[in-house]
Amino acid sequence: MKDVQSENDIKISIRHLYKIFGARPQEALEQVKNGMGKTELQEKHGHVLGLNDINVDVPSGKTTVIMGLSGSGKSTLIRHLNRLIEPTAGEVWVDGENILEYNDKQLRKLRKVQMSMVFQKFALFPHRTVLQNAGLAPSVEGERERKYADEARKWLDRVGLEGQGDQYPHQLSGGMQQRVGIARALTSNSDIMLMDEAFSALDPLIRTDMQNLLIELQNELQKTVVFITHDLDEALKLADHLVILKDGFVVQQGEPQHILLNPADPYIEDFVSDINRARVLRVRSVMERTTKPLAETAGDIDHDDTLESVIALSEGDTTLSYRVIKDGAPVGLLNMRKLVRALVPSEQSDDPDSARRSG
Amino acid sequence: MATYDFVFDGLGLRDWCGDAGGGGLSSMADLLSETSGEEATVSAWDTPFPSLDALHEACDKIPQSRELTLGLERGFLDIKDTLKIVVDPITQPLSWALENTLWLMQATPWWIMIPALMLIVYLVGRSFKLVGLVAAAFGFLAFVDYYDYTMQTLAIIFVCAVICVIIGVPVGIAMSRSDKVQRVMIPILDMLQTLPPFVYLIPLIFLFSVTEPKLYGIAIILYAMVPVIRLTDLGIRLVDKDVIEAADAFGMTKRQKLYGVQIPLALPNIMAGVNQTIMMSLAMVVIASLVSAPGLGVLVLRGIRNLELGVGLLSGLGIVLLAIILDRVTKAALARINASQPR
Numbered sequence: 264m265k266d267v268q269s270e271n272d273i274k275i276s277i278r279h280l281y282k283i284f285g286a287r288p289q290e291a292l293e294q295v296k297n298g299m300g301k302t303e304l305q306e307k308h309g310h311v312l313g314l315n316d317i318n319v320d321v322p323s324g325k326t327t328v329i330m331g332l333s334g335s336g337k338s339t340l341i342r343h344l345n346r347l348i349e350p351t352a353g354e355v356w357v358d359g360e361n362i363l364e365y366n367d368k369q370l371r372k373l374r375k376v377q378m379s380m381v382f383q384k385f386a387l388f389p390h391r392t393v394l395q396n397a398g399l400a401p402s403v404e405g406e407r408e409r410k411y412a413d414e415a416r417k418w419l420d421r422v423g424l425e426g427q428g429d430q431y432p433h434q435l436s437g438g439m440q441q442r443v444g445i446a447r448a449l450t451s452n453s454d455i456m457l458m459d460e461a462f463s464a465l466d467p468l469i470r471t472d473m474q475n476l477l478i479e480l481q482n483e484l485q486k487t488v489v490f491i492t493h494d495l496d497e498a499l500k501l502a503d504h505l506v507i508l509k510d511g512f513v514v515q516q517g518e519p520q521h522i523l524l525n526p527a528d529p530y531i532e533d534f535v536s537d538i539n540r541a542r543v544l545r546v547r548s549v550m551e552r553t554t555k556p557l558a559e560t561a562g563d564i565d566h567d568d569t570l571e572s573v574i575a576l577s578e579g580d581t582t583l584s585y586r587v588i589k590d591g592a593p594v595g596l597l598n599m600r601k602l603v604r605a606l607v608p609s610e611q612s613d614d615p616d617s618a619r620r621s622g
Numbered sequence: 623m624a625t626y627d628f629v630f631d632g633l634g635l636r637d638w639c640g641d642a643g644g645g646g647l648s649s650m651a652d653l654l655s656e657t658s659g660e661e662a663t664v665s666a667w668d669t670p671f672p673s674l675d676a677l678h679e680a681c682d683k684i685p686q687s688r689e690l691t692l693g694l695e696r697g698f699l700d701i702k703d704t705l706k707i708v709v710d711p712i713t714q715p716l717s718w719a720l721e722n723t724l725w726l727m728q729a730t731p732w733w734i735m736i737p738a739l740m741l742i743v744y745l746v747g748r749s750f751k752l753v754g755l756v757a758a759a760f761g762f763l764a765f766v767d768y769y770d771y772t773m774q775t776l777a778i779i780f781v782c783a784v785i786c787v788i789i790g791v792p793v794g795i796a797m798s799r800s801d802k803v804q805r806v807m808i809p810i811l812d813m814l815q816t817l818p819p820f821v822y823l824i825p826l827i828f829l830f831s832v833t834e835p836k837l838y839g840i841a842i843i844l845y846a847m848v849p850v851i852r853l854t855d856l857g858i859r860l861v862d863k864d865v866i867e868a869a870d871a872f873g874m875t876k877r878q879k880l881y882g883v884q885i886p887l888a889l890p891n892i893m894a895g896v897n898q899t900i901m902m903s904l905a906m907v908v909i910a911s912l913v914s915a916p917g918l919g920v921l922v923l924r925g926i927r928n929l930e931l932g933v934g935l936l937s938g939l940g941i942v943l944l945a946i947i948l949d950r951v952t953k954a955a956l957a958r959i960n961a962s963q964p965r
Contacts, residue, residue, distance in 0.1 A: 347870055375873035386868035390886045399872050451872065 274323035274455065274487040275344060280353030281317075282339055282511075285310030288351045301510045313339045315512040317353070322504055323454075324485040326477075328519075330498040331508030337491045340508065341459050344489060345378045346370055357455070375403055379448035383460040385440045387432040393419065393443050394428035400451030411450070418446040422476065438469035442476075449480070458490045462497065474500055495534055499523070499543045507531055520548035524605070532608065540606050541571040549605040550587045550595035560586040566594060570602055624679035625670055639681035702828055709829065713836045716843075719781050720835035724916065727777040732769060736760050743947075747954030755950065759943040768918065768940050775907055775917030775944060782839060782903045786847040787896060794854025794892075795880070804855065815848045819909045827913060838910035845906045849898035857891025858884045890960050897952040904945055918944070 283291045283304075291310040301312040314336050321327045331337045342348040343355060346362060355362050362373055379400065387396045394412060395402065397419050401411035416428055422442040432440055441461060448456050458477075462470045474497060481488060492498050498505055499519050506516040515527040523543060526532040547566040561583040564573055577583050577599055587595040630639050670676040674687040685693075727735065736757065743756045763772045797804040822841040830837040861884050869879045885892070911919030918937045925934020 345871055347867060371873040371875065373873075374871055378871075380868070380871040382864060382868060382871075384864045386862070386864040388865060388868075388883060388887075399868075403872055403874050403878060447872075457871075 272323045273320045274358065275319075275321040275489070276356045277317050277319045277321075277340075277343070278354040278356065279316055279318065280314055280340075280343060280355065281351045282313035282336070282343065282348065283310050283351045284313055292351050312511050314343070314350070315510070317511075317513055319506055319513065319516065321487060321489055323487050325503035326481055326488040326490055326501050327504040327506065328490045328492060328498040328502035329506045329508060330492055330495060332493055334510075335508040336511040337493075337508050338459055339511075341457050341489060341491050344455075344457055345374050345380065375400060375451070377453050378455045378457060379451040379453045380457040380459065381441070381444045381448050381461040383463055385432070385437075385444050385464075387440055387443055387447075389432055391431075392428060393424065393430050393432065393435070396432060396443050397428075397446040397450050399447050400453075415446070415450050418449040419443070421449070421480070422446045438465050438473065441465060441473060445473075445476070445480075449484075453486075455487045455489070458488060460491050460493070463492065463494070470497070477501065495538060496543075499538065507534070519543075520545060524548060526608075536608050539571075540608075541574060542569055544570045544605060546570065546573060546585075546587055546597055547589070547595075549601060550597040551601070552595045554593060554595075560584050560596070562586070563588050563593075564597065565589070570606065573597065573599075573602060624676070626672055626677055626680040629672075629677075630681045635681070639683050698825065698828060706829060713830075713840060716781075716785065716839045717834055717836040719785075720778060720839050723777040723781050724774055724835070727773045728770060732764060735773065736764070743951050747951055748958065749954055752950055752954055756947055759947055763940050763943065766936060768921070768937065771916070771918045771921055771937070772940060772944065775904070775919070775941075778838070778842065778907050778910075778915060778917060779900060779903050779948070782842040782846060782907075783896070783900045785839075785843055786850055786899045786903070789843075790847045790850035790895070790899070791854050791892065794851045794895075795858060795885075797851065797855040798858035798884075807851070811848050811851060814844055819845055819906055820912075823910070823913050832914045835915075838907070838913050838915035841910050841913070842903050842906040842915075846899045846903035849902065850892070850895035853891045853895030853898070854888065857888030857895075860891065861887045890956060893952070893956040893959055897949065897956060900948050900952055901945065904941070904948060908941060 281292055281295065282288075283295065285291060285308070288310065291304060291308050291312075294304060294308065295312060295315060299307075301315070304310050304312050317340060319327075319329075329337045329340060339348060343350050344357075346355075346365075350363065353363075357373065357377065362370070365373060388399070391399075394415050395408060398406075398408065398411040398415035401414065402408070412428075419425070419428055419442075422445050424439060424442050424446065427435065427439070432443065435443065441464075444461070462473045465473060477488075477490075478501065480486075488501075490498075490501055492501075502519045504516070505519040505522055507514045507522070509530055515522055515531055520543075522531065523535050523538070523540065526535055545566070546564055546568045549570070550566070561577065561580075562585055564576065564585045564587055566587050566589040573585065577585075581599045581603055583599045585597045585599075586593050587597055630636055674685060674690065677684040678686045730738075739760065740753050740757055744750070744753050747753075760769075760772070763769060793807070797807050819841070822844055826837050826841055830840075865883060865887070866879065869883050874882065907915055907917060908919035908922055911917065911923050918940050921933055921937030922941070924930060925932075925937060
């Protein structure tokens with residue numbers, strides 16, 4: 264971990280990754296590199312372009328969310344990180360090693376020790392108890408149940424499944440099954456957790472619970488999480504780093520607040536227009552940076568507060584200004600008028616097109 | 623003369639054929655026309671299919687169909703000795719297994735054997751109703767003095783079913799892992815399943831002496847092995863792809879996946895295959911009595927040969943009872959496996 268920290272905190276780095284599905288991917292790759300698009304490739308060559316020149320850096324100890332609609336290649340992309348799918352071309356560096364050069368044994372070690380995965384459909388082993396499922400990683404190493412039971416039980420307790428160890432997966436509800444899935448990933452003690460639409464199959468209330476659980480765990484453990492979702496609300500809630508995929512290429516990536524305030528293209532504008540911005544945007548993203556002491560502030564707010572909480576605090580009075588505090592020191596000023604302006608998607612007022620799009 | 627003379631005349635093959643029609647009489651029709659003293663005239667309506675026999679009439683060089691079957695027989699007899707050198711040692715353990723199991727099950731006194739069978743049934747099915755059924759069935763068969771025959775049949779089924787599983791499950795696994803193997807195996811399995819059971823017996827009679835138990839053992843195994851292979855293949859292919867992906871994602875080796883995930887999850891299907899295999903070996907063991915397989919089938923055969931209606935009916939009933947028991951017991955085992963791992 265330590266030497267990774269020195270490498271600008273990058274845990275996984277994906278370089279020029281291409282994936283083409285079809286009979287002769289290498290020939291199709293040439294076409295794609297010469298600029299052929301997804302639809303054209305499909306029509307002329309019958310090959311499906313899965314991923315197109317993906318370059319993503321996954322920061323260590325943070326949650327990276329890869330978001331895209333179905334067919335955008337996000338599930339394909341996450342499966343390249345542990346090579347459940349082999350790429351057509353490109354590199355995937357994990358802790359400074361190109362895992363595409365790994366042989367079978369190294370690859371199994373990577374999957375056992377460095378990475379764990381949580382699946383959309385849970386993918387628990389129906390013939391094993393919850394405890395045995397949670398202890399999958401140590402049992403793959405050949406450990407007996409007696410030996411790994413304590414560790415597995417600890418994580419089952421942590422995700423809220425106290426005393427359920429002897430049940431079978433089918434006896435649990437969907438949300439509880441996914442908790443087992445998370446406990447299974449945590450028991451492996453890997454640095455990296457890959458979560459493939461982990462909460463998409465759950466109903467909304469349970470999904471919120473699970474998101475909060477993940478945030479809690481993340482504050483505690485600081486794993487490198489790669490999270491796939493098609494839900495922008497979920498993405499904005501969880502992400503430290505957001506990557507937006509469309510038709511197999513990265514449209515925009517960066518800090519979620521930044522993407523929200525500065526969408527790179529109409530596709531993303533469309534996406535962000537439906538969002539409850541007051542709940543997502545933080546004070547730090549819209550405040551004026553200043554350390555000058557100001558006399559007429561209505562009070563202090565934290566830099567990480569949501570705009571929603573500030574509006575509640577001001578009771579809708581747009582004439583107020585607040586002093587923004589970070590770690591006890593003042594870092595800026597937030598004017599309520601500026602806050603209200605930030606709630607309207609950018610350029611909407613002078614761009615009739617995007618106004619129409621946002622409905 | 624013959625219908626297809628014109629073909630050979632037209633193609634200029636008359637010389638190659640030799641003296642057309644001058645040869646010996648070869649067909650029944652010829653003989654009939656000879657005796658009735660009139661030339662057989664063939665109307666267009668009755669034009670025979672250009673078969674081997676019909677062509678032979680026109681040209682002696684074309685073989686008759688009976689020469690074809692004779693040729694097949696001679697061919698088989700020619701390779702028989704070489705085949706025996708290979709097949710004999712491989713199949714010898716089957717003979718020993720059958721002989722010893724037959725001996726063991728008959729030598730064990732009934733008052734040990736029947737309780738032992740009841741115990742096994744209880745361990746497999748955990749149902750006293752089933753144990754009662756088994757006790758009643760064996761009690762009845764022993765009461766009408768068919769105990770020995772029943773034990774012989776049971777011994778043969780036991781040995782053959784075990785061997786079917788030992789061979790069939792690995793073959794099924796191989797099929798599930800490779801589409802190529804599956805493509806090769808499916809026509810073979812189709813053939814084994816559709817070939818009339820009697821046909822198995824013919825080449826086996828030529829290969830082995832009728833005194834060797836492996837003669838009927840091989841016939842039963844070939845016939846009964848198909849379902850367990852098919853259902854093992856199917857069962858493993860039906861294992862949830864997501865679960866397999868999870869196994870991969872956590873770094874399981876192929877071996878761990880097979881024994882830890884695929885076989886346990888395919889077990890209900892495999893057991894359904896075992897059930898079918900046992901039922902099919904029971905069907906075949908009756909037919910195999912034609913080639914000296916002992917057991918209830920011998921009584922059925924006696925019933926047919928000597929027109930002993932009573933013997934035939936009673937032994938038929940015995941086979942039905944045995945079938946019910948075997949089916950219920952294996953199904954009970956299957957139900958227990960299913961109950962332990964519902965999806």
